[in-house]
Amino acid sequence: MSGELVLVRKGAYYDSVTLMRVSRALTELPGVAAAMVAMATELNVAVIRDLGFTVPEAGPSDLLIALRAADPDAAVAEADRRLTGFQPQETAAEQPPLTTFSAARTPADLVLVSVPGEHAFAEALDAIQAGLPVMIFSDGVSVARERRLKELAEEKDVLVMGPDCGTAVIGGVGLGFANVLTPGPVGVVAASGTGAQQVTCLLDWAGTGVSHVLGVGGRDLSAEVGGLSTLRALRLLDEDPATELIVLVSKPPSPEVARMVREAEERLRTPVVRALLNEGTDLTAATEEALRVLGRPVPEWPSWPAWSGRTAPHKTIKGVYSGGTLSAEAAQIAGQGDFVDYGDDAYTDGRAHPMIDPTLRVEALARARDTDVVLMDVVLGHGADPDPAASLAHAVARTPATVVVALIGTEGDPQDLHRQAAAFREAGAAVFTSNAQAARHARSLL
Incomplete structure (x- = not known):
């Protein structure tokens, strides 16, 4: 018998990626009209109510299962089966360390923290006190706590990457959202995950590889944090014999911190190319400058024009982005329009990042009008949606x-960049591997 139900599972925590996958699987089942399995955050409750359910x-620590189906009990059973599949079944002998403190006493070189934001500070603190560098993938850590972690890291002589550090590459090993990159001479210090991905993917297209990508978190160059991780990351790359050039990627820093970083750069032996959006450049231009400093040729960045242009008079640009720096760069180049970064904390509270979960951007495309030019990024690599074009x-x-798409990826990425480009082009979009070139093309359509 058809019907709907909303179940509450008290204290049953699952990460947002797991819940997104379960929700998607349930939605695809025969007889299921609507399904959402999510933590009961304010945003998720609002989405479930928008679907017509009474919650x-x-x-926020409770699990919600909302279903509208021909047989809701069977759908709940399937949800439980899939959720059970994500619970590790380990014997006592195989039980891993239960805390960061205990894990730090085992052989380790780095700690990766990916827990709900309210718990990330304590876990990162344990790692630093154990003398280990830490990458904090979690967001939701206050600026004051970020500053405290980085001050303690200075005392312990270790690097803090993050909070909200989405991308890092250490010795060829990608952490978080990471593209498949050729090893090479360029080290990257990045207060921007997608900004770092754009630069490193273009370097890869140019046949120039990367030694390390050290993410520092989007707020590191703010006045409150003081660039503590950036300064340490610059020193680390300067000491690395495999790094011949450093690229510094960030959205506009605090003027005082920018001055401090500039002074630090002048003390380094390794040359630094700055990709700071408030200095009249863009990420593609900075990458080209890095290639020139290394004495390497600048290629023509691949692009795929749309099969046919739509004829409606274009009046507005709408930016529908998953990366904050890419969105800021596009807005700077376009000079007008309404740009939304769906990767901002306001949109990811209790749900997967838009590089994984396309729902919010699919809805934004549905709201666009025939007079709009929609400019959007699609970011490939490990950790991202395995098939965003789907x-x-x-x-x-x-x-x-x-639609104009900035397709950020390399030919080694698991999603098959050329297949993704072909799918978006066949759907009517113009596709560029350079976000800056995509933004200029979008502007030219007005």
Whole structure:
């Protein structure tokens, strides 16, 4: 018998990526009209209510299962089966360390923290006190706590990457969202995950590899944090014999911190190319400058024009982005328009990042008008959606707007960059591997 239900599982925590996958699997089942399995954050409760469900009393640490199906009990059973599949079944002898403190006493070179934001500070603190560098993938850590972690890291002589550090590459090993990159002479210090991915992917297209990518968190160059991790990362890369050139990637830093970083650069033996968006450059231009400093040729960046242009008079640009720095760069180049970074904390609270979960951007494409130019990024690599074109290209084909895609990736990425480009082009989009070139093309359509 058809019907709907909303179940509350008190204190049952699962990460947002797991819940997104379970929700997607349930939605694809025969007889299921709507399904959402999510933690009961304020945003998720609002989304479930928008789907027409009545939500019982629940808190952010509770699990919600909302279903509208021909047989809701069977759908719940399937949800439970899939959730059980994500629970590790380990024997006592195989039980891993239960805390960062205990894990740090085993042989380790680095700690990766990816827990709900309210718990990330304590775990990172344990790692630093054990004398280990730490990458904090989690967001939701206050600026004051970030500053405290980085001050302690200075005392312990270790690096803090993050909080909200989405991308790092250490000795060829990618952490978080990471593209498949050729090893090479360029080290990257990045207060921007997608900014670092754009620069390193273009370097890869140019046949120039990367030694390390040290993410420092998007707030590191703010006045409150003082660039503590950036300064340490610059020193580390300067001491690395495999690094011949450093690229510093960031959104606009605090003027005082920018001065401090400039003075630090002058003390380094390794040359530094700055990719700072408030200095009249863009990420593609900075990459080209890095290639020239290394004495290497600048290639023509690959692009795929749309099969046919839509004829409606274009009046507005809408930016539908998953990367904050890419969105800021596009807005700077376009000079006008409404740009939204769906990777911002306001949109990721209790749900997967838009590089994994396309839902919010699919909805944004559906709201676009025939007078709009929609400019969007699609970021490939490990950790990202295994096939972003499967959902986004269909949304591109359905929207009445003209779509321009910045496709950030390398030929080694598991999603198959050329297949992704072909799918978006067939859906009607123009595709560029350079976000700056995509933004200029979008501007030219007005």
